Amino acid sequence: RVRAEPVDPSLCEQEPIHIPGAIQPHAVLVAADVDTLTVTACSGNVRDALDRDPLGHDLAGLLGSDLTDRIRATLQGEGVDPGRTVRARVVLPSSLGLPVEAVAHRNGERIIVELELAPAHPEDFRAASQLDTELAIGRLRGAVTLEEAAAVAARETRALTGFDCILVYRFDPDWNGAAIAEDKDPAWTRSLLGLRFPASDIPAQARALYTRSKSRFVIDRDYVPVPLVATPATANAPVDLTFAQARSLSPIHLEYQRNLGVNGSMSVSILVEGRLWGLMIGHHRRPHYVAPETRAAATVLADAFAMRVYELESRRLWQEQQAHLALESELVRELARSDDFVSALTEQRHTLLDLFEARGAATVSHDSVRRLGQTPPSAAILEIADWLRMTVPLGSSSYVTAEFAVAHPPSAPYAECASGLLAAFVDAERHHLLLWFRPEVPSTVTWGGDPRKPVLAGSGPVAVLPRRSFERWVEERRGVSEPFAPWQVDIAEALALAVEGVVLRQRRKIAELTG
Numbered sequence: 001r002v003r004a005e006p007v008d009p010s011l012c013e014q015e016p017i018h019i020p021g022a023i024q025p026h027a028v029l030v031a032a033d034v035d036t037l038t039v040t041a042c043s044g045n046v047r048d049a050l051d052r053d054p055l056g057h058d059l060a061g062l063l064g065s066d067l068t069d070r071i072r073a074t075l076q077g078e079g080v081d082p083g084r085t086v087r088a089r090v091v092l093p094s095s096l097g098l099p100v101e102a103v104a105h106r107n108g109e110r111i112i113v114e115l116e117l118a119p120a121h122p123e124d125f126r127a128a129s130q131l132d133t134e135l136a137i138g139r140l141r142g143a144v145t146l147e148e149a150a151a152v153a154a155r156e157t158r159a160l161t162g163f164d165c166i167l168v169y170r171f172d173p174d175w176n177g178a179a180i181a182e183d184k185d186p187a188w189t190r191s192l193l194g195l196r197f198p199a200s201d202i203p204a205q206a207r208a209l210y211t212r213s214k215s216r217f218v219i220d221r222d223y224v225p226v227p228l229v230a231t232p233a234t235a236n237a238p239v240d241l242t243f244a245q246a247r248s249l250s251p252i253h254l255e256y257q258r259n260l261g262v263n264g265s266m267s268v269s270i271l272v273e274g275r276l277w278g279l280m281i282g283h284h285r286r287p288h289y290v291a292p293e294t295r296a297a298a299t300v301l302a303d304a305f306a307m308r309v310y311e312l313e314s315r316r317l318w319q320e321q322q323a324h325l326a327l328e329s330e331l332v333r334e335l336a337r338s339d340d341f342v343s344a345l346t347e348q349r350h351t352l353l354d355l356f357e358a359r360g361a362a363t364v365s366h367d368s369v370r371r372l373g374q375t376p377p378s379a380a381i382l383e384i385a386d387w388l389r390m391t392v393p394l395g396s397s398s399y400v401t402a403e404f405a406v407a408h409p410p411s412a413p414y415a416e417c418a419s420g421l422l423a424a425f426v427d428a429e430r431h432h433l434l435l436w437f438r439p440e441v442p443s444t445v446t447w448g449g450d451p452r453k454p455v456l457a458g459s460g461p462v463a464v465l466p467r468r469s470f471e472r473w474v475e476e477r478r479g480v481s482e483p484f485a486p487w488q489v490d491i492a493e494a495l496a497l498a499v500e501g502v503v504l505r506q507r508r509k510i511a512e513l514t515g
């Protein structure tokens with residue numbers, strides 16, 4: 001039962017998804033003490049699957065000595081990274097001589113072993129080969145823009161995993177996100193390409209978990225979770241399933257999938273320099289089983305894409321910075337042979353306007369203004385300068401915003417040319433300022449659902465529910481510019497420092513002339 005009113009999206013962050021106390025039913029899980037390898041917790045389906053109750057018994061009795069020896073060698077002792085994994089195929093007494101996939105990992109004082117049972121209704125999809133993966137990575141390497149790389153990654157990941165749809169989902173600095181590439185079965189007419197989604201769709205604790213643990217696969221959204229049971233001595237310490245492949249996902253998220261028309265799914269983390277840059281998302285309209293080798297291949301591909309993103313973004317940034325540093329040194333040279341910084345920065349071959357893709361720039365000296373390009377009128381600039389002198393904390397020598405009218409409502413009429421503002425103070429007295437303006441980028445942002453109501457109130461034990469509608473919701477974004485980058489602020493400050501030298505020289509000259 002859903003009540004219609006929206007609730008605070010931060011409620012979503014409170015669900016402890018790393019300790020759900022249950023797993024998905026295609027696997028069995030046993031957890032053992034790291035030192036003694038005595039089983040202290042297991043999933044309730046172990047007895048059926050393995051014909052025995054392992055609680056309180058030795059791990060070796062269940063797994064055999066080969067795997068247990070490798071667990072000892074690799075996962076016991078000090079300094080083992082959480083999530084460190086050992087994989088093997090083991091033949092269990094109950095598995096009729098067929099090998100099952102076993103994966104063991106360490107988390108704190110526990111060894112957690114997952115055994116993958118053949119899913120009840122495996123969708124036959126061939127396992128990825130080494131060659132498939134290598135070819136896919138080769139094609140990714142050939143992509144020369146981010147858009148192209150994302151499109152290739154989506155296409156290759158879908159070919160590998162067989163999902164109806166693969167999306168490349170990219171987070172923005174506020175953790176909203178957008179689907180920047182989509183590769184799908186043409187028969188599925190729903191498209192999420194280009195749509196934006198609010199941060200609460202993938203709440204903070206989920207993003208934190210996805211930064212540590214790289215992939216999630218759900219075979220069948222409508223699965224019945226299998227609860228974990230523990231020996232009485234350990235029943236109070238829930239088993240941390242952060243790194244468990246078969247971790248049961250948040251029921252809120254499964255409801256979200258239902259609302260999206262998604263059954264089988266995956267998400268693989270795209271980590272760039274240790275930060276969660278985005279997710280490779282897989283959607284299937286029916287249940288969808290992905291074999292272990294293919295899951296591994298999808299993760300390798302997401303890593304390769306992350307590397308390509310890093311290369312492309314750092315190359316672009318490097319080129320942009322080089323161009324700016326060259327311009328900056330040109331301007332500094334001009335300043336060095338000048339007694340008048342205003343003319344050095346506004347009247348020579350290169351000017352302030354060449355920096356930072358600004359459309360307008362200005363210098364302010366006491367009460368005089370020099371303008372370049374598209375800026376507010378001089379009187380407004382003087383007013384802005386006074387506001388900056390009063391508002392910017394004394395310790396800082398610059399100010400930057402992409403939404404100036406929010407901080408300074410009187411500037412709202414100038415939003416068209418001055419939504420973005422970067423200002424640098426030249427001198428401690430703040431008589432002199434350098435200003436750069438960026439125009440509004442009037443944008444319509446199309447959200448996948450109304451972003452003002454991402455979360456609905458539930459009733460009874462279910463406090464929150466995801467929105468049910470993913471109808472396109474168009475937001476007109478006004479008064480916002482492209483943001484200035486931190487390195488651009490650094491260059492602005494460095495330039496202001498060079499200007500200060502000219503101002504001091506000027507002042508000395510005037511003193512000499514008049515003194």
Ligand code: BLA
Binds near residue numbers: 017248
């Ligand atoms: C998790 N939310 C997720 C995940 C995705 C999304 C991809 C990762 C889980 C997975 O592997 O499937 C969201 N899926 C999307 C988005 C698109 C998509 C944005 O396809 C767009 C293309 N979610 C809500 C609300 C709450 C919420 C309101 O919408 C909370 C009240 C919670 N989402 C939520 C939680 C998880 C999640 C808790 C973690 C699931 C888990 O790993 O246990």
